[in-house]
Amino acid sequence: xxxxxxxxxxxxxxxxxxxxxxxxxxxxxxxxxxxxxxxxxxxxxxxxxxxxxxxxxxxxxxxxxxxxxxxxxxxxxxxxxxxxxxxxxxxxxxxxxxxxxxxxxxxxxxxxxxxxxxxxxxxxxxxxxxxxxxxxxxxxxxxxxxxxxxxxxxxxxxxxxxxxxxxxxxxxxxxxxxxxxxxxxxxxxxxxxxxxxxxxxxxxxxxxxxxxxxxxxxxxxxxxxxxxxxxxxxxxxxxxxxxxxxxxxxxxxxxxxxxxxxxxxxxxxxxxxxxxxxxxxxxxxxxxxxxxxxxxxxxxxxxxxxxxxxxxxxxxxxxxxxxxxxxxxxxxxxxxxxxxxx
Amino acid sequence: xxxxxxxxxxxxxxxxxxxxxxxxxxxxxxxxxxxxxxxxxxxxxxxxxxxxxxxxxxxxxxxxxxxxxxxxxxxxxxxxxxxxxxxxxxxxxxxxxxxxxxxxxxxxxxxxxxxxxxxxxxxxxxxxxxxxxxxxxxxxxxxxxxxxxxxxxxxxxxxxxxxxxxxxxxxxxxxxxxxxxxxxxxxxxxxxxxxxxxxxxxxxxxxxxxxxxxxxxxxxxxxxxxxxxxxxxxxxxxxxxxxxxxxxxxxxxxxxxxxxxxxxxxxxxxxxxxxxxxxxxxxxxxxxxxxxxxxxxxxxxxxxxxxxxxxxxxxxxxxxxxxxxxxxxxxxxxxxxxxxxx
DNA sequence: CTGAAAGCGCTTACAG
DNA sequence: CTGAAAGCGCTTACAG
Numbered sequence: 001x002x003x004x005x006x007x008x009x010x011x012x013x014x015x016x017x018x019x020x021x022x023x024x025x026x027x028x029x030x031x032x033x034x035x036x037x038x039x040x041x042x043x044x045x046x047x048x049x050x051x052x053x054x055x056x057x058x059x060x061x062x063x064x065x066x067x068x069x070x071x072x073x074x075x076x077x078x079x080x081x082x083x084x085x086x087x088x089x090x091x092x093x094x095x096x097x098x099x100x101x102x103x104x105x106x107x108x109x110x111x112x113x114x115x116x117x118x119x120x121x122x123x124x125x126x127x128x129x130x131x132x133x134x135x136x137x138x139x140x141x142x143x144x145x146x147x148x149x150x151x152x153x154x155x156x157x158x159x160x161x162x163x164x165x166x167x168x169x170x171x172x173x174x175x176x177x178x179x180x181x182x183x184x185x186x187x188x189x190x191x192x193x194x195x196x197x198x199x200x201x202x203x204x205x206x207x208x209x210x211x212x213x214x215x216x217x218x219x220x221x222x223x224x225x226x227x228x229x230x231x232x233x234x235x236x237x238x239x240x241x242x243x244x245x246x247x248x249x250x251x252x253x254x255x256x257x258x259x260x261x262x263x264x265x266x267x268x269x270x271x272x273x274x275x276x277x278x279x280x281x282x283x284x285x286x287x288x289x290x291x292x293x294x295x296x297x298x299x300x301x302x303x304x305x306x307x308x309x310x311x312x313x314x315x316x317x318x319x320x321x322x323x324x325x326x327x328x329x330x331x332x333x334x335x336x337x338x339x340x341x342x
Numbered sequence: 343x344x345x346x347x348x349x350x351x352x353x354x355x356x357x358x359x360x361x362x363x364x365x366x367x368x369x370x371x372x373x374x375x376x377x378x379x380x381x382x383x384x385x386x387x388x389x390x391x392x393x394x395x396x397x398x399x400x401x402x403x404x405x406x407x408x409x410x411x412x413x414x415x416x417x418x419x420x421x422x423x424x425x426x427x428x429x430x431x432x433x434x435x436x437x438x439x440x441x442x443x444x445x446x447x448x449x450x451x452x453x454x455x456x457x458x459x460x461x462x463x464x465x466x467x468x469x470x471x472x473x474x475x476x477x478x479x480x481x482x483x484x485x486x487x488x489x490x491x492x493x494x495x496x497x498x499x500x501x502x503x504x505x506x507x508x509x510x511x512x513x514x515x516x517x518x519x520x521x522x523x524x525x526x527x528x529x530x531x532x533x534x535x536x537x538x539x540x541x542x543x544x545x546x547x548x549x550x551x552x553x554x555x556x557x558x559x560x561x562x563x564x565x566x567x568x569x570x571x572x573x574x575x576x577x578x579x580x581x582x583x584x585x586x587x588x589x590x591x592x593x594x595x596x597x598x599x600x601x602x603x604x605x606x607x608x609x610x611x612x613x614x615x616x617x618x619x620x621x622x623x624x625x626x627x628x629x630x631x632x633x634x635x636x637x638x639x640x641x642x643x644x645x646x647x648x649x650x651x652x653x654x655x656x657x658x659x660x661x662x663x664x665x666x667x668x669x670x671x672x673x674x675x676x677x678x679x680x681x682x683x684x
Numbered sequence: 685c686t687g688a689a690a691g692c693g694c695t696t697a698c699a700g
Numbered sequence: 701c702t703g704a705a706a707g708c709g710c711t712t713a714c715a716g
Contacts, residue, residue, distance in 0.1 A: 006489070007465075007489050009708095009709055009710085010709070010710065010711095011709080019686080019687085020686065020687040020688075021687090021688095021709090021710080021711090022686070022687060022688085022689095022711080022712075023685095023686065023687080025710065025711055025712080026686095026711090026712090029710095029711080031711085031712085032712095035685085036685075038685075038686080039685075042685090042686090054485065056463040056464055056465075057464055057709090057710080058406075058464060058465055058708090058709050058710070059411075059464040059465050059466045060402055060405040060406035060411065060465065060708080060709070060710090061406055061692095061708070061709025061710040061711090062464075062709075062710055062711080063402040063692095063710090064400075064402035064403055064406050064691095064692050064693065064694085064708090064709075064710070065691080065692050065709075065710045065711045065712085066692085066710080066711070067692070069401075069402065071466070073445075078427055078430065078431060079422075079424070079427040080421075080422040080426075080427055080448075082421070084422075085420055085421040085422055085448065085450075088420065088448050088450070089420060089448075089450040089451065092448075092450055092451060092453070092454065092457070093451060093453075095457075096451075096453040096456075096457065101457055101460060101461060101466070102457070103415075103445035103446065103447060103461075104445065104446040104447070104448055105445060105446070106422075106427065106430050106431075106434075106446055108427075108430070108431040108434055109431065109434060109435060109438075111434070111435075111438040112434065114438075115434070115438065115443055115444070118443060119443060119445075121398040122398055122399055122400065122401040122404075123349075123398075123400055123401050123402065124401050124413070124443070143396065147348070147349050233631070234630075234631070234632040234635070235631040235632050235634060235635040238632070238635040238636065239635055264632070264635075267609065267636060267637075271636075271637040288576075289575070289576070289577040290576040290577050290580070290606070292577060293576070293577040293580040293581055293606075294580065294609060294613075295609075295613040351692095351693055351694085352693070352694065352695095353693080361702080361703085362702065362703040362704075363693090363694080363695090363703090363704095364695080364696075364702070364703060364704085364705095365701095365702065365703075366694095367694065367695055367696080368695090368696090368702095371694095371695080373695085373696085374696095377701085378701075380701075380702080381701075384701090384702090399693085399694080400692090400693050400694070402692080402693070402694090403692070403693030403694040403695090403708095404693075404694055404695080405694090405708095406692090406693080406694070406695095406707095406708050406709065406710085407693075407694045407695045407696085407707080407708050408694080408695070408708085409708070685716105686715105686716085687714105687715090687716085688714095688715085688716100689712105689713100689714090689715100690711105690712095690713095690714100691710100691711095691712100692709105692710085692711090693708105694707100694708085695706105695707095695708090696705105696706095696707100697705100697706095698703105698704095698705090698706100699702105699703090699704085699705100700701105700702085700703085700704100
């Protein structure tokens with residue numbers, strides 16, 4: 001009794017159980033329009049054949065016929081963060097309840113935007129949540145939404161056009177952080193940014209341009225040698241801040257595009273005898289929980305709640321609605337959270 | 343001229359361009375067996391129709407027909423880490439070159455193992471890399487591999503059965519770390535572990551059981567109040583170590599299941615006036631780059647190279663091979679990396 | 685209550 | 701060089 005060399009299909013099951021493929025499908029899916037389900041005896045025969053042959057439904061066949069993949073995606077710029085992990089987890093839970101699956105699309109490198117769009121355009125998934133800074137063309141999103149794709153997009157500028165938009169007001173919050181530093185008397189303020197942040201599609205990013213704007217508004221020249229693309233790597237951030245502090249004219253404050261890098265900025269300063277915030281004030285962006293627990297607690301900018309249930313619920317509302325819904329604007333506002341590091 | 347209300351199909355394109363669907367398919371895929379491709383004039387007509395109607399190929403239709411999804415998956419236990427991020431990136435790059443897509447499956451919660459298996463069983467992907475501690479039944483993997491799924495599995499015990507296995511020898515390395523602490527005279531050694539680590543399918547995990555074994559071999563009673571499930575959260579790890587140090591009989595050393603938590607253990611100790619390693623020796627597991635840069639540099643256990651190209655290449659070899667390949671054993675050995683924190 | 689049949693969108697040997 | 705046709709695996713109105 002050798003293992004089946006091929007994957008069995010419903011036809012194989014039907015033959016073995018002595019029923020039609022329709023009956024097999026009804027038994028397996030539990031669906032049956034309004035009508036009664038097959039009687040227990042038939043059901044058992046089918047299930048036995050399924051078990052004996054190791055039958056598994058085929059995703060391609062099912063989703064072609066159903067016109068639905070039963071899958072949703074979470075798309076976010078790499079590297080992942082506690083926030084993207086958390087959202088993935090919440091989507092996972094909500095999806096499992098409905099028998100749906102979740103895939104994550106961490107976008108790294110140049111090809112990432114294209115890969116993301118393919119997943120949406122070719123209908124690998126029925127819906128998706130896009131976290132901020134996903135490199136996609138708003139036009140495209142509107143077209144996809146019109147074709148029935150369920151989309152919840154974190155973006156501060158995009159108008160909702162058949163998809164929902166989550167506003168965070170990141171620019172405002174980032175500006176608040178820089179202004180906070182300036183109000184405390186800082187003039188030499190370094191910025192730890194994402195690599196390539198300067199040349200994004202909607203270049204430069206909200207974070208970097210907020211930094212530049214506020215400096216300019218306050219008559220401070222934004223020295224280019226104070227802008228460092230190290231915020232995605234903790235070790236790079238640590239090393240960069242260490243080097244910064246060794247310069248003849250070190251900055252007195254740092255804003256970091258990520259809390260991770262900000263925290264390493266704090267350690268770098270402390271390790272080199274520079275007190276925080278006395279010698280170097282540090283503000284992060286993102287509000288991860290680690291910032292609360294370090295000494296000094298990290299001043300940062302971000303959402304207060306570690307909770308995306310409203311956004312996830314909205315995605316599933318869209319999925320459940322037969323017809324396309326109008327776009328809605330939701331809020332998950334970022335705020336300046338002043339703690340001890342700045 | 344309003345937007346098409348539905349997604350156009352190749353039939354629509356064919357009609358518009360005045361050709362057959364076969365020609366449309368040939369033009370779009372660039373495939374043509376051995377034969378010559380359609381002439382330029384026809385090609386242009388088709389491409390124009392595609393552009394005008396906004397045609398996008400349908401993934402379900404294509405993969406049903408091709409018997410391939412053109413997708414590979416990376417599966418790993420949540421939360422993500424620099425290693426999983428890095429592997430995702432490398433898979434992304436290699437896949438983009440071949441016109442394939444990559445999805446990540448971070449597994450969190452109880453339903454995760456089931457969700458993972460569904461993705462593999464229902465053939466949502468053509469292949470996958472499974473990082474250590476994915477909660478799957480080896481039997482299942484063998485069956486899936488036999489049915490032609492390409493699988494590269496990080497596991498120290500599993501025999502390769504139609505899939506490849508990457509050996510890391512994690513138990514050995516973890517034991518080395520604990521022995522290193524004991525050799526330095528430590529007797530009260532705390533362990534920061536993953537939540538639920540004690541009751542895994544193959545319970546308990548390699549890391550925890552290595553810790554317990556070495557203590558036992560050295561006649562040290564493993565106090566249960568020194569085992570804390572905080573290694574997945576930096577803030578929890580920080581708080582836990584802080585509390586540990588306030589006890590009347592604090593531990594003199596800590597082993598952590600993650601470098602992240604180990605690093606926060608270092609900070610917690612330093613913040614509370616306990617020198618590292620003098621007052622508290624700390625060893626991590628994982629070897630993330632951040633550990634190199636902190637002060638004191640983190641002693642840890644892990645792979646030396648931040649590079650998965652051999653494993654990724656092997657996955658694609660499998661994918662490219664028409665027939666199923668035998669299972670191969672690869673090595674990405676973990677080592678004890680002694681630096682300054684222990 | 686069950687089965688025969690159509691058809692989801694695509695690809696590909698094959699006939700012309 | 702191009703098109704008609706079969707068929708991938710599944711689901712579902714529909715006829716019996």
